[in-house]
Amino acid sequence: MxxxxxxxxxxxxxxxxxxxxxxxxxxxxxxxxxxxxxxxxxxxxxxxxxxxxxxxxxxxxxxxxxxxxxxAGRRLIYDLGERSHFEVMVRRQGREPATELLSARLVPASAAICARLGLAGLSSVIQVCRLRRIDGRAVLYVERYLNPGYFPGILELELGGSLTQTYARYYGIEYGQVCFEVLPTALPGAAAGALKVSVGSPGLNITRINSDRQGRVIDCDLEYWRHDAICIRAIAR
Known part of the structure; x- marks a missing residue:
């Protein structure tokens, strides 16, 4: 039975x-x-x-x-070797991207963010939280932490679009080396709420530590993806 x-x-x-x-x-x-x-x-x-x-x-x-x-739609191919930002990556695969700015503010940096950005203890960082969609489906919640020393006045700018383009246009900063950390995770409260799933649902955490062309660590992304939305790909050379 x-x-x-x-x-x-x-x-x-x-x-x-x-x-x-x-x-x-x-x-x-x-x-x-x-x-x-x-x-x-x-x-x-x-x-x-x-x-x-x-x-x-x-x-x-x-x-x-x-x-x-x-x-579910087909998974997005997330190529760790690509330098393109979210909107370009999604459109190249025939999908429609959208970004919603949730918040942008100066906050105290956690110990982990201080370590990743090379900041002293009790430092402040700029936190930009955004929700990203593919074909209308919410698939990615991102917290980006910026070293405020490199981006004076950025909170006065429009931050709903490509921050990569904002960096280049207003600050003359372009990305250089990127360090990735990829871990399966249980989605925390902020990510779960934005993605409309239960707290603790399975997800994928991709941490991106970004340097500019001069080798300075300028920002750090904490990406929380729905586990079924992407396929990670890396090509060894």
């Missing part, structure tokens, strides 16, 4: 995966409510939820708090 729920979960997964692969359930489309789907598959909502969670782990569907389940 214990094998029956497992068989039901497998059957539901296979049925939904087939519908997605054949384009009957389009990327970004909302799935029917769990109650409706449980009736379609003549099963309990517990069994249905287990199937959906398995499909979510495979990156085929995703859930948003208080909104329901949706069909």
């Amino acid at each position: 214990r094998s029956l729920p497992a068989r039901a979960v497998t059957a539901i997964c296979q049925a939904l995966q087939e519908q997605i692969e054949h384009g009957l359930l389009a990327p970004g489309g909302k799935l029917p409510a769990e109650r409706v789907l449980s009736e379609v598959f003549a099963t309990t909502r517990i069994t249905l939820r287990e199937a959906l969670v398995q499909l979510e782990a495979q990156g085929l569907v995703y859930r948003e708090e208080r909104r329901g389940w949706f069909v």
Whole structure:
């Protein structure tokens, strides 16, 4: 008897995966409510939820708090060797990017940020928090920390677009070396809230420590991605 729920979960997964692969359930489309789907598959909502969670782990569907389940689009290829910013990277792959500025302010730097930016203790940094979308779906929450010594007056500028272009236009600063740290993570409160998932949901944390062409560490990005939204790629040379 214990094998029956497992068989039901497998059957539901296979049925939904087939519908997605054949384009009957389009990327970004909302799935029917769990109650409706449980009736379609003549099963309990517990069994249905287990199937959906398995499909979510495979990156085929995703859930948003208080909104329901949706069909996931293809993963974005995140090439660690590219120097292009988010909007360019997304458009090159035939997708539509969007950025929402959540906040920009001067804050006390944590010990970790001081270490990454090479700042003394009790330093202040500029924190810029943004939410980024691909084809309308919120996939990335970013906290960028800037060394204020290199960017005087930047809080008076428009920060919703490309900061890379802002650096070059107003400060004559261009990126040089970038150091990446990539770790699976449980999404913290701010990231989870912005991405409309539960606190502690699985995510991917990419920390970027950015230097300019003169080798000065100028800023640090803490990127929190939905785990099913990207594929990390690096080419060894």
